[in-house]
Structure formats: C-alpha cells, structure tokens
Amino acid sequence: MSHPSTDKDNIQTQLSADCESCFGLCCVALPYVKSADFAFNKNGGTPCRNLQSDFRCGIHKELRKKGFKGCAVYECFGAGQKVSQVTYGGNDWRNDSALAGEMFDVFPIMQQLHEMLYYLYEALHIDDTNPIQEDLQTAIDKTEDLTGLKPKDILDIDVSEHRAGVNTLLLRASKLVRANIPNKxxxxxxxxxxxxxxxxxxxxxxxxxxxxxxxxxxxxxxxxxxxxxxxxxxxxxxxxxxxxxxxxxxxxxxxxxxxxxxxxxxxxxxxxxxxxx
Missing domain, CATH: 2.160.20.80 (E3 ubiquitin-protein ligase SopA)
Known part of the structure; x- marks a missing residue:
C-alpha cells in the first residue's frame, strides 16, 4: 500500500481539514448539545440546519457570533476528505443513502487515526526523538495502513488498543524532548x-x-x-x-x-x- 509523502509540508496539508473536498461529514455525523459551544441540539447522523446543498456551512464566517464556537475550533485532521474521496471514492451520502450510516460511523474512527498520525509525524520530525524514530515510523506505517482499509474493516478496528500503543511512543518522545531542560x-x-x-x-x-x-x-x-x-x-x-x-x-x-x-x-x-x- 502506498503511503503519503514524508515531506513535512505535505504531511501538514494531508492532516489538515480540506472542507472543499469533504461532504460536510463533521456537520452531519457528529452530535452536539446546546451549550456555550453550540446554539442548539443536534443528533449524530442528522445534518446541521446550517449545512448547505454544496456541503458548505451557511454561517462559516459568523460561527462565533452565531453561538457555534465548538465548530470554529473543531479539527478533523484531514479525515473528512480522506473518508469522502478515498474511503468512499467520491460517493457522497446524499447520493447513496444506503452507505450514509456506515460513512458517518467510519468518519470519527478515521478522525482518531488521523489525529494519531498528526502527533506521530510531529514526533518523527523532532531531532531529540532520534533514538525512537524507527519505532515512530513503524507506528506511522501501521496507522496509515489502518486508514486505507475498507469501510467495514475500519469499523472493526480496536481504536483504544491502537491508541494505547501510540500513546506509549508519544510519552517516550515527550520525555526525550523535555529532558533538554536540565534540573527543571x-x-x-x-x-x-x-x-x-x-x-x-x-x-x-x-x-x-x-x-x-x-x-x-x-x-x-x-x-x-x-x-x-x-x-x-x-x-x-x-x-x-x-x-x-x-x-x-x-x-x-x-x-x-x-x-x-x-x-x-x-x-x-x-x-x-x-x-x-
């Protein structure tokens, strides 16, 4: 399976939201409760009332003003475009209702995997983590492979188990970086x-x-x-x-x-x- 380029700038692009290439998945798949971060309740799998037919947010420039601070700070780490354009090959949920529920279940799993990749790649590009860079690259390859699975296989991933292994590596990376602060x-x-x-x-x-x-x-x-x-x-x-x-x-x-x-x-x-x- 081919993996994304390890060039740092390309990685940051791949692991950042590209809303133009996404089918508004965060605006549909995720639930939220009326609070200081959201102006009204919304169930998971239900399109937000602000989602337009072109999958863009109708109040994107006024999210904070309209009471949607939670949306303004959300980051999918590129999972939205990955699920939309790669996992489902550009078939959106509005045109294929049979796949909609599955797509909405796959999206938050992909988001977690992409978040892990974000941290792993950051650790890989820090000079202080040289002693564990082979382990970091192995974890990256394994995580990338998981993101490339078929939808039904993605749903079977034990995300908690995989996250535990990644977290162990990130803790080691953290200690190596912070060890440079002597007697702190x-x-x-x-x-x-x-x-x-x-x-x-x-x-x-x-x-x-x-x-x-x-x-x-x-x-x-x-x-x-x-x-x-x-x-x-x-x-x-x-x-x-x-x-x-x-x-x-x-x-x-x-x-x-x-x-x-x-x-x-x-x-x-x-x-x-x-x-x-």
Whole structure:
C-alpha cells in the first residue's frame, strides 16, 4: 500500500481539514448539545440546519457570533476528505443513502487515526526523538495502513488498543524532548484541574501538561517552550504574550479555542487565528 509523502509540508496539508473536498461529514455525523459551544441540539447522523446543498456551512464566517464556537475550533485532521474521496471514492451520502450510516460511523474512527498520525509525524520530525524514530515510523506505517482499509474493516478496528500503543511512543518522545531542560522542577499541582488558574508570567518550560484543564486560565506571558501540551484544554485561556515556540503536540484547534494576540509566539506550523486580531 502506498503511503503519503514524508515531506513535512505535505504531511501538514494531508492532516489538515480540506472542507472543499469533504461532504460536510463533521456537520452531519457528529452530535452536539446546546451549550456555550453550540446554539442548539443536534443528533449524530442528522445534518446541521446550517449545512448547505454544496456541503458548505451557511454561517462559516459568523460561527462565533452565531453561538457555534465548538465548530470554529473543531479539527478533523484531514479525515473528512480522506473518508469522502478515498474511503468512499467520491460517493457522497446524499447520493447513496444506503452507505450514509456506515460513512458517518467510519468518519470519527478515521478522525482518531488521523489525529494519531498528526502527533506521530510531529514526533518523527523532532531531532531529540532520534533514538525512537524507527519505532515512530513503524507506528506511522501501521496507522496509515489502518486508514486505507475498507469501510467495514475500519469499523472493526480496536481504536483504544491502537491508541494505547501510540500513546506509549508519544510519552517516550515527550520525555526525550523535555529532558533538554536540565534540573527543571515543574511545581504544578493537580495539572488536570487548572481551570481559571492564575499563571501569569509562569515559567512552564518543559512541563508535562498532557490533558490539563486550562479553561479560562491566565497564561499571559508564560514560557511554554518544550512543554507537552497534548490534549490540553485551552478554551478561553489567555495566551497573550505567551511563548509556545518549541512546545510539542499543540494543534491549531487548541490555539483557535484560546485568546491571544500578535505577541503570542506559536510553533511555525500553526497560525494566529482571525479572532485574535
């Protein structure tokens, strides 16, 4: 089976959403509940009322204003176009209702596999992970193979088991990167419960903030270089003036969920969101 190019720029393109090549799968397959992130309830498998006939969102430029912050920060990591154009060969759910339910079940599995690939490729391109690069490449090849399976075989994947193996590798990569911060002691208690934490100007360089709940935390002017941020919840966290250069496993979706400004320093692969301006 042929795999995508290992060129870093090409990988970032392949593992980023291309809505023009997708059949609006995230707007149909996924459920959501009325909340601060969504303006109304929607069941999985039901098209969002804002989805247009061309599979584009009718309020895309006003998602935040219209109460759909959750949509504004969602990232499928390229799973949408993969399922639409590769797994189902361009056959969309509106023209083939018999496949619709299956397609909607395949999409979230593909999203998880593509998210794992995003992190694995990032780890592979970090010099500090050289001791485990063979293992990382093996995991990438295995994950790529899973994404290329037939729909019914994708539905049989034990995603939790595969994720556990990938997570072990990512933990090893994280330790190798953060080992470059000599004699560093990170004194953060209850890292998973830092909602609203006052960390203005804190030195968090080299910290392990995997899965940290940083909702509405004050992170202005913090130093988060070489910090592991995989799965950290940055919703409404204030990153103005923070330095996240060299942080690992940070995604555009996490950045989009936060508050920042032109003085926020991001890894080169990520962009300043429009709502920061």
């Amino acid at each position: 002691e990170i004194k953060i208690n209850r890292k998973r419960d830092l909602i609203g934490a006052k960390l203005h100007g804190a030195d968090l360089r080299g910290a392990n903030l995997r899965g940290a709940m940083l909702i509405a935390a004050d992170l202005r002017k913090t130093d988060m270089r070489e910090t592991d941020l995989i799965g950290a919840d940055f919703r409404d966290a204030d990153l103005r003036g923070a330095n996240l250069e060299g942080s690992i496993f940070l995604t555009q979706a996490q950045v989009n969920a936060a508050i920042g400004d032109v003085h926020t320093k991001l890894p080169p692969s990520l962009s300043i969101p429009d709502h920061w301006n």
